[in-house]
Amino acid sequence: MGEGGRDYDVIVIGGGAGGVSAAMRAARLKMKVLLVESGHLGGLCMNRGCVPFTHFMTASGILGDLDLGKEMGIKVEVLSKDFNILMARHKELLGYLGQGVNGMLRKSGVEIIMAKGSLEGKATVAVEGKRVRAKNVILATGARWDERGISSLPKEFIANTDHLLDMNEIPGRVLLLGKSPWGIEIAQFLRRFGSEVALAIPEKSLLSSESRTISSRLSKALKKSGVVIYNRAQATGIKKVRGGLSVSVSSEKGEAALEVDIVISVDRTSSLEGLGLETVGLDSNVPFIRVNEKLETGAEGVYAIGDLTGLPGRHYSHVASSQGIIAAENASGKSLFFNPRTAPRVLFAKPQVACVGLTPKEATEAGYDVVTGTAPLSMNPMGMILSQQEGAVEVVAEKRYGEVLGIHIIGAHASEMAGACSMAIQLEATLNDIDMAVFPHPTLSESIAEAARECLEQIG
């Protein structure tokens, strides 16, 4: 029993990317920590999300690089694409990662209960029929499949992305339904492994909330890879036909009847059910939990992090894990703020996308006097080497001090460049700072400096 009748300093509900990170940090800060997880440690990201799909995208990327290889005189014949070997490797990876997470948590002294936890009034969590008390509770139950967009359709004909992790072979014809970005990676992977793929999204374009530079270049690249895209689309009916399913899709192209073998819904939403939010005076009838910059929920001693706290399309496991660190630090008495402008919005497609901070539109709406500079990768020496015709870097800044407000990248290795962008915005870098930074030559990241210089030229 801890101090003041409490069993723990911190109880974390949910053992995904956010919860594990929060528990690890709390333990490192010498707090007594309980982690409660009802499914698998590592959560959706590690078990059924980012890790397996980035693994798939890496395989897909190697196949894509063969085109570049051919331009370079490397002629190969693909003898086979064995999905079972890829899945076996995935399972092996998952085994290592699971052991790793478990080992790290136990080594740090975090207690773990594999069961469902829920709030039961102030400072109290119900788990396995018992009531456990703690000074702080960090909610981190993440996201779950969202069936609202397909509620009018017969459920028996619709799978979610988990299905892809259990299949033995690549489906012949696939329709992916739901908001980007989630379906884009899967569409490209399946296409590269041999499926015919259609992607039906409700938005007006892929990544429609990103800047036009990113969105239009991505659409072009995805079409080139052979994925058929339906914008402003909705599936209005599904029926079984000989040899598959017939799906009625209404989109800006009009009405279409698509014959496919499988329909996969990719939408997700915050996982709030049964968390007992109402027992601490929080509204449970909301799409996600609102938190302040310190990740406090409004109920005393209750923090929320990760997919619980934001709209879909902004669900990223690295946001969850960063927020986990901040919530744990704040639970220990510190006062750290999470700055959403530093969070990269990343797509592991080919080309990759990494957007950090404000788009030109968002910056203008926020009242800044905005300048935007763009450096196409087709003008970058490494971009030429890697045939990055569609790639670009866009820098958004404000004119008075030259403070960098956003950096948006589409092209190879964008995800590995995002760290520089996040750090630039976190450390309040100016255009002059980026002009003076030394990016190695030849790299794609040099275009970050070039785009900043484009801004500087316009400011004069």
Place this chain on the structure above:
Amino acid sequence: MGEGGRDYDVIVIGGGAGGVSAAMRAARLKMKVLLVESGHLGGLCMNRGCVPFTHFMTASGILGDLDLGKEMGIKVEVLSKDFNILMARHKELLGYLGQGVNGMLRKSGVEIIMAKGSLEGKATVAVEGKRVRAKNVILATGARWDERGISSLPKEFIANTDHLLDMNEIPGRVLLLGKSPWGIEIAQFLRRFGSEVALAIPEKSLLSSESRTISSRLSKALKKSGVVIYNRAQATGIKKVRGGLSVSVSSEKGEAALEVDIVISVDRTSSLEGLGLETVGLDSNVPFIRVNEKLETGAEGVYAIGDLTGLPGRHYSHVASSQGIIAAENASGKSLFFNPRTAPRVLFAKPQVACVGLTPKEATEAGYDVVTGTAPLSMNPMGMILSQQEGAVEVVAEKRYGEVLGIHIIGAHASEMAGACSMAIQLEATLNDIDMAVFPHPTLSESIAEAARECLEQIG
């Protein structure tokens, strides 16, 4: 004729990476600029250095990725590796890049004379038999082949790396002679394209001036790729034998007689000859030109940048181009400093290497109370996906304020991560800043934060 009897505000001697960058910036600052180049615009880097060899390394990397592909169920047969196609693509790239540089310079209003330029007293440059005057001269003649290490050997049997850009087929057996890092990329590329390769370096290990973490992991990886390495080595004789050359190599392995088809010397040194340094009171009998932080040489109005200003092993075109910007800004009356700690030292091998700032040894010697944290990529989820067993990130910091002094990376995409490292050091980031930065998941760059956290744990 410019102000005060001067023809130009700035004359730049040398049109490589550094000179072009200096001329472009000077023109943007509304100065009247003359650029003098005796060979090809773009210099060694673009024409015979970084660009062609990174192009080769990209091809070599695609071949290397086939091993990873195989682990992922992608079975391919390499039908051919056509070096002539690769070279044709290189020449096409070079054509675009040359046009690009030329176009950019002319559009900026830079005048260009394709001839040799040399100092002829204060504020004066001799070119094409004429004397031209300018307020500032920026020396940027770069590096040239260094034959001192092979002076005792018969020259007719030794080629330099230019030879590789003119050959029609990959040689069977190659000996590369000279200091790392330059030969490492070439060794790996030739090996991957089918050569038997030996690399004889004078140092005690590859990249011996870098931290042990980097040096030892790189040696291991290079040996694995089938390159035979001779440390503390010197070629003591070469003679023609039936079917090739026999080279006597003395190294820490003892004496060896290597039978090869070609010997390639990779050493380079600053290109100071005929620059007329003595006419402005500078010593021309030195290995490189000493400059202060503003890149001033000590002679009034004479700046020097790039390979001219540093020891081989620290010759990087991105250093030259950054220094070009700073020299031009200073010539316009600003007072900007070049901070060598922000300059990435990069190797485009597989694994890549990017080191920024101080090694643990250098930091200790500089008087800091040093803490070092290492995050192996074998523990990083993306590292597992990409089979980065040899990869690691090392962060070096000082204990009092947690200021980051160095970040050293070995692994895939290290060159694209170097921007974040350079910026962290430039903006004086602390370990806490890096702990709070949001690196996307899953990426290798997450290990930068993990290594910083290793440091924080040790500080307590």
